[in-house]
Amino acid sequence: MRKLVAPMALTVLVCGGGDLEVRAQRSMADEVAERPAAVHEVRMVLNDAGEYRYVPDKLTIKVGDTVRWVMVSGAPHNVQFKADRIPDGAAEVLDAAMENKIGPINGPFLMAPNSTYEISFAGAPVGEYYYVCTPHELLQMVATLTIEQ
Numbered sequence: 149m150r151k152l153v154a155p156m157a158l159t160v161l162v163c164g165g166g167d168l169e170v171r172a173q174r175s176m177a178d179e180v181a182e183r184p185a186a187v188h189e190v191r192m193v194l195n196d197a198g199e200y201r202y203v204p205d206k207l208t209i210k211v212g213d214t215v216r217w218v219m220v221s222g223a224p225h226n227v228q229f230k231a232d233r234i235p236d237g238a239a240e241v242l243d244a245a246m247e248n249k250i251g252p253i254n255g256p257f258l259m260a261p262n263s264t265y266e267i268s269f270a271g272a273p274v275g276e277y278y279y280v281c282t283p284h285e286l287l288q289m290v291a292t293l294t295i296e297q
């Protein structure tokens with residue numbers, strides 16, 4: 149059942165300068181349409197079992213969101229996308245979005261605890277992005293990021 153939002157939902161504020169500011173409450177639809185880009189954290193850890201891992205190693209985000217990788221333990225870690233396991237056209241977007249790369253679609257090593265690396269997925273093609281930690285790929289420090297519209 150949908151509630152009616154009447155003009156009484158308007159809030160009128162009188163500012164110091166005497167100007168009148170009218171704020172209309174926005175509908176849910178507007179909020180969704182103008183949803184701000186979210187920031188998602190992925191921790192890079194050496195866990196209690198002695199395993200190098202991204203946590204979480206499966207993450208779904210929206211186009212325009214940002215992922216922030218956080219170095220927790222077991223450094224060095226980085227984020228290296230695999231060119232043959234990302235959507236068509238993604239490599240160009242990633243290369244432009246990734247700072248301080250050590251190679252194509254290959255991010256820098258994080259050494260210090262709490263150091264971070266961020267990538268914005270603005271304009272990124274939807275699909276699955278497989279990435280690895282270069283030093284720990286063979287130790288299964290690998291992950292999949294799914295980008296949705």
Ligand SMILES: [Cu+2]
Binds near residue numbers: 192224283284
């Ligand atoms: Cu690593």
